[in-house]
Amino acid sequence: MNITTDVVLDADYLLNRLAELGQVGDDLSEGGRTRIALTNADKAGRDLLCQWMQALGLVVRIDQIGNVIGLLPIASGSINEPLMMGSHIDTVRHAGALDGCYGVVAGLAVIKAYRDAGCLPERPIAVVAFTNEEGVRYQPDMMGSLVYAGGLSVEDALATKGTDGSRLGDELARIGYDGAVKPGQIQPAEYLELHIEQGPILEAEQLQIGVVENLQGISWQKITISGQANHAGTTPMYMRHDAGWVAASIHVFLNRLATESDGRTLATIGSLTLEPNLINVIPRKAILTVDLRDPDELRLQAAEHALKAFLQEIAQTAGVVVETEQLVRFNPVKFDDSLANQIEATTEALGFTYRRMTSGAGHDAQMMARLAPSAMIFVPSKGGVSHNPREHTDAQDLINGANVLLSVVTQRVGAHALIQP
Amino acid sequence: MNITTDVVLDADYLLNRLAELGQVGDDLSEGGRTRIALTNADKAGRDLLCQWMQALGLVVRIDQIGNVIGLLPIASGSINEPLMMGSHIDTVRHAGALDGCYGVVAGLAVIKAYRDAGCLPERPIAVVAFTNEEGVRYQPDMMGSLVYAGGLSVEDALATKGTDGSRLGDELARIGYDGAVKPGQIQPAEYLELHIEQGPILEAEQLQIGVVENLQGISWQKITISGQANHAGTTPMYMRHDAGWVAASIHVFLNRLATESDGRTLATIGSLTLEPNLINVIPRKAILTVDLRDPDELRLQAAEHALKAFLQEIAQTAGVVVETEQLVRFNPVKFDDSLANQIEATTEALGFTYRRMTSGAGHDAQMMARLAPSAMIFVPSKGGVSHNPREHTDAQDLINGANVLLSVVTQRVGAHALIQP
Structure with a gap:
């Protein structure tokens, strides 16, 4: 046949x-x-x-x-x-x-x-x-x-x-x-x-x-940022501990990291909530998720380490407490x-x-x-x-x-x- | 007396x-x-x-x-x-x-x-x-x-x-x-x-x-960013229309603008919500509020104009639609x-x-x-x-x-x- x-x-x-x-x-x-x-x-x-x-x-x-x-x-x-x-x-x-x-x-x-x-x-x-x-x-x-x-x-x-x-x-x-x-x-x-x-x-x-x-390998983390709520009109920029700004900075950092990786690393912040989430109150808390993916385990680890270093740095700069929790981790x-x-x-x-x-x-x-x-x-x-x-x-x-x-x-x-x- | x-x-x-x-x-x-x-x-x-x-x-x-x-x-x-x-x-x-x-x-x-x-x-x-x-x-x-x-x-x-x-x-x-x-x-x-x-x-x-x-003069705006929801694991960075990233970029931009103003301009993003707000979905929509304040009317207007120009630029870069609504405006x-x-x-x-x-x-x-x-x-x-x-x-x-x-x-x-x- x-x-x-x-x-x-x-x-x-x-x-x-x-x-x-x-x-x-x-x-x-x-x-x-x-x-x-x-x-x-x-x-x-x-x-x-x-x-x-x-x-x-x-x-x-x-x-x-x-x-x-x-x-x-x-x-x-x-x-x-x-x-x-x-x-x-x-x-x-x-x-x-x-x-x-x-x-x-x-x-x-x-x-x-x-x-x-x-x-x-x-x-x-x-x-x-x-x-x-x-x-x-x-x-x-x-x-x-x-x-x-x-x-x-x-x-x-x-x-x-x-x-x-x-x-x-x-x-x-x-x-x-x-x-x-x-x-x-x-x-x-x-x-x-x-x-x-x-x-x-x-x-x-x-x-x-x-x-x-x-x-791809997948790394999911939950990041909780604890800052300090304050009045948007009376708190000078240099006295703020703005959890929302820290969340935004993480987002911009990760997006740049992924974009500059020649398309191999993916980074997504799909979920973010602010507290108290009011127009004229500096957020005291931000909870966000990070979804990092890479087909190469060493590169995925490098992205995780870069994020960790960034979190340490920005926590100090902003005077906030940053906690992370690993939700999912699959190797490539x-x-x-x-x-x-x-x-x-x-x-x-x-x-x-x-x-x-x-x-x-x-x-x-x-x-x-x-x-x-x-x-x-x-x-x-x-x-x-x-x-x-x-x-x-x-x-x-x-x-x-x-x-x-x-x-x-x-x-x-x-x-x-x-x-x- | x-x-x-x-x-x-x-x-x-x-x-x-x-x-x-x-x-x-x-x-x-x-x-x-x-x-x-x-x-x-x-x-x-x-x-x-x-x-x-x-x-x-x-x-x-x-x-x-x-x-x-x-x-x-x-x-x-x-x-x-x-x-x-x-x-x-x-x-x-x-x-x-x-x-x-x-x-x-x-x-x-x-x-x-x-x-x-x-x-x-x-x-x-x-x-x-x-x-x-x-x-x-x-x-x-x-x-x-x-x-x-x-x-x-x-x-x-x-x-x-x-x-x-x-x-x-x-x-x-x-x-x-x-x-x-x-x-x-x-x-x-x-x-x-x-x-x-x-x-x-x-x-x-x-x-x-x-x-x-x-x-201070006060300018409150609501900004709605309409992007496109997509899978966090399968959508390359260059194909994304990430409403959440645009929101984060606005936040970082405004914070820098205020911080570099010698303490006279205040900028706060107190409220932000993402849709659908899921860990592995690129946000299709972000709604945020901007609170801008300055004791000088011309400087307040300059901040508003800088924001407007930034929104136009990033809407084009990210392929999203950005709508703004003025909620409150008081002159200094x-x-x-x-x-x-x-x-x-x-x-x-x-x-x-x-x-x-x-x-x-x-x-x-x-x-x-x-x-x-x-x-x-x-x-x-x-x-x-x-x-x-x-x-x-x-x-x-x-x-x-x-x-x-x-x-x-x-x-x-x-x-x-x-x-x-």
Whole structure:
């Protein structure tokens, strides 16, 4: 057989199933869909996914944290050390239809291509939907893949209390997805995650595919500045201890640091509150958050150190007390070079425009990279918008991405015609 | 008679009445007192004040906006063109006992000194308590003196709607202070306002008296910055339209402008809110207030122009829309030179340490300066704190200030013993 011409993508299968899954948890009042982890809507999405896996004749495994894995065995019946594709199907509130779901459904579409061609791979293929990637109801996010990769024990994960007071393990049992398989027991030979970019770069540069070679490290801090409230009209500038001005100075400092980093460091102050927040009172307190990201750990540390030094200096200058609290810290992840190179070569062979790039957001692939060689493929997001009903990727872009995935898979695990009985 | 030795301050009268008035509207739950304009507590304060005026044998006049004026006639019975002293007795929420009340009660103490000495001035003396100086419930603030000076019509003032939906005129009638006298009908020959500094300068410089020669102009603006919300992890710095960063840049710009002005311009950003105010989302909107003050009108205008130019420039740089709204604009007020000089000479003659200074806050004197030569006398505020239960001035400082006022008054209007019947 000729893999390239015989094992082909069923684009309708991909698009129709994305649309169908997108209707589960449909949010009639505010638009989009809300399918938060381990709710009834999540159960409905999982049920649909399992039904599709069974229709493709896959071996379905549910592990103890609720990760759903569909496996296409090889001719011998082995499911060991599969090539694994996947992502997640839980969502944020009022989400788009593509975040996570695209990678899972495209994985099924790859297997569908094998089924349609009546052939089997020479190594098993798996499709996984990880539990609770979004972390809306239960912290931390990317939990299913974190447990899968051994970064969090099953017991601790199941004991997690939700924002609604519920215990994760109870909710998992309630929806019937408390499986028996030990997470990580199915050891992937490699992991591929196809995903929408959730950022504006591919669209802005009018490119079709992103070859994701790494994923930024993330450092989140909360900074509390305690100054002194005083009358705006009677307090000379030199006698002020203005917590708001210190916050503004931090903002300007970090923005300059990031802007001068040749685009590699990102710095965001997304949240800031002043007290008492009155027009004619110098703020006594400012609470802000800092989001620092860099694909290079040493550079991320350098940014953290530069911030720390700046805080010490400005606290002294302004006569304020500055306290910091680390909220989140993820090291950068470098994806597998040979996988990324193969994605790049395949993209080029298929005639798509592309660039190598860094993932700005967190993904399950960053956890799976601890277990196996991993990489990601991005397709453009219109306006860079995600976590929003307006999230959109053109159908042709979705099909292109799935074709890159299919081609990489067939190159890696081959295909041979089934012996007709 | 010898004015200096015969017409002397009764310090207990001053301090006891300040304490007694301070208990009206006592706020048992949160400390301080709350005597907001035209509430029952304000009525109780006014009633007490009128009672004290009557006990001193003053002619009491209530005008159409509720200003309370007590007049000490001269021997002929005339009350025309008095030397007027005063301030206000309404308060903010959880106020100190001194703001406003000090100037009114000290005025009564000056008259008490004449009564105790059994003498009369050669020109009439008046003490006034202006309605609604604080502007908590009804805008604008300094309303009673504004109407008195002809800056706002009685009709418009009475029609003012309060934050609680009430009409000022109705509330004034309800508490029985809708007088018949036309505001401004009693034309003062000069106006003197003794007040706590409400700022930290006298305390910091360890001075006893502030000779207030002018009052800053005030420019309040609301600035709304509309940028674009985006993912903090996936949006390169050069593609951002970060409303929060623009707000921070304005803050840093204005602070530098003020700091480099040799202490004459003050700039404060007291209030700032971001939307959506999430750690990993670039703010789409920032709303902030700017409080600019300068004792010189041309310099204040220069600061406003510099801000405007900066906003135009940064809006272009950041790709955001910046809208401004003027909330308040008062021109600076220069007090009467000869009055200020006389206060200074008197302060020196009494052996008090002092400085000439600018009032950072607004006061009724700035309105009265439109009608008659006016000036103010400041005493130290501990920690510069006001509008707060912790507002404090040492008793000796309160007595010193009243003695300066008394001495200036006796020099200007003289005193002659009453002919004993």
